[in-house]
Amino acid sequence: MKDMQAHLQRLRNEAEECELISKLATNGTKKALFAKLAEHHRSLVKEVEEAITASPLIPSD
Incomplete structure (x- = not known):
């Protein structure tokens, strides 16, 4: 779980x-490239957060 949280923070x-x-x-x-990269990273953050909360094997804090 700590690995997932660390990755999420990164x-x-x-x-x-x-x-x-x-x-x-x-x-x-x-400017456009880095805006797109920021948007992509925010999308990844959302996916990881959803995976953490949806997984019965990973206790959420």
């Missing part, structure tokens, strides 16, 4: 970092 951090880079980028292509 994904959240990466989403935040990509969002920040997107906001700071001056190149339009890079």
